[in-house]
Amino acid sequence: MFSYTFGVIGNDKVGNLLxxxxxxxxxxxxxxxxxxxxxxxSKLRVLSNxxxxxxxxxxxxxxxxNTIEEKxxxxxxxxxxxxxxxxxxxxxxxxxxxxIIRDVIKLASHSNKLVTVDPKINFLExxxxxxxxxxxxxxxxxxxxxxxxxxxxxxxxAKKIFDRxxxxxxxxxxxxxxxxxxxxRLIPKYFAAKARKxxxxxxxxxxxxxxxxxxxxxxxxxxxxxxxxxxxAGIVVEKRGVVPIKPEEIDFGYK
Numbered sequence: 442m443f444s445y446t447f448g449v450i451g452n453d454k455v456g457n458l459l460x461x462x463x464x465x466x467x468x469x470x471x472x473x474x475x476x477x478x479x480x481x482x483s484k485l486r487v488l489s490n491x492x493x494x495x496x497x498x499x500x501x502x503x504x505x506x507n508t509i510e511e512k513x514x515x516x517x518x519x520x521x522x523x524x525x526x527x528x529x530x531x532x533x534x535x536x537x538x539x540x541i542i543r544d545v546i547k548l549a550s551h552s553n554k555l556v557t558v559d560p561k562i563n564f565l566e567x568x569x570x571x572x573x574x575x576x577x578x579x580x581x582x583x584x585x586x587x588x589x590x591x592x593x594x595x596x597x598x599a600k601k602i603f604d605r606x607x608x609x610x611x612x613x614x615x616x617x618x619x620x621x622x623x624x625x626r627l628i629p630k631y632f633a634a635k636a637r638k639x640x641x642x643x644x645x646x647x648x649x650x651x652x653x654x655x656x657x658x659x660x661x662x663x664x665x666x667x668x669x670x671x672x673x674a675g676i677v678v679e680k681r682g683v684v685p686i687k688p689e690e691i692d693f694g695y696k
Contacts, residue, residue, distance in 0.1 A: 614674075
């Protein structure tokens with residue numbers, strides 16, 4: 442499966458390093474736009490005896506310029522035909538503007554592509570009718586305005602999110618309590634987290650949405666996709682740093 446990445450980096454050493462890593466991973470860099478007016482986002486983690494003490498971020502989080510938006514749209518239009526799914530990874534860094542989200546959702550709808558979303562709380566209505574919407578517990582609370590402290594509150598929160606976003610599926614990740622999946626019937630299906638020796642939770646959410654999307658592309662049912670993602674997340678938190686996992690580690694077994 443070939444992947445395209447879309448984003449904005451600066452004209453700097455960190456940006457050049459990112460391009461090199463993407464190319465090494467056989468990921469196209471054609472969708473990466475260089476903007477000399479902003480730095481490449483970087484994160485420096487300070488560790489002691491394997492435990493993170495703090496993180497120092499270097500970034501510019503204001504929205505990208507209109508000219509960059511237009512370049513990104515052109516790049517996505519170019520590659521969407523030979524893509525099978527689109528993943529929105531929203532980090533509130535200024536790249537996913539309301540215009541980009543709406544334009545890409547429209548392109549995906551016209552091309553009948555899967556759309557999966559790992560959201561923040563900006564421009565939520567722009568994600569309406571996506572295939573999968575995957576907030577964590579804190580994000581679900583912010584989106585719905587409901588504190589999730591019991592199952593009743595969880596169901597109320599899920600209903601609010603469906604009313605606002607209307608995804609085909611809603612997956613709320615609950616950290617050590619696993620995940621819960623909803624469809625429009627709002628009947629929860631729980632996936633318990635497996636007991637793990639946690640080394641580093643960085644990248645767990647990215648792992649979940651990536652595996653689910655890949656599984657759905659390969660015609661897995663949603664329950665099967667979430668099971669695979671739950672297993673993958675459990676494996677990745679046992680590893681130090683942000684690292685990929687291989688299909689054979691979770692018995693992906695492409696169909």
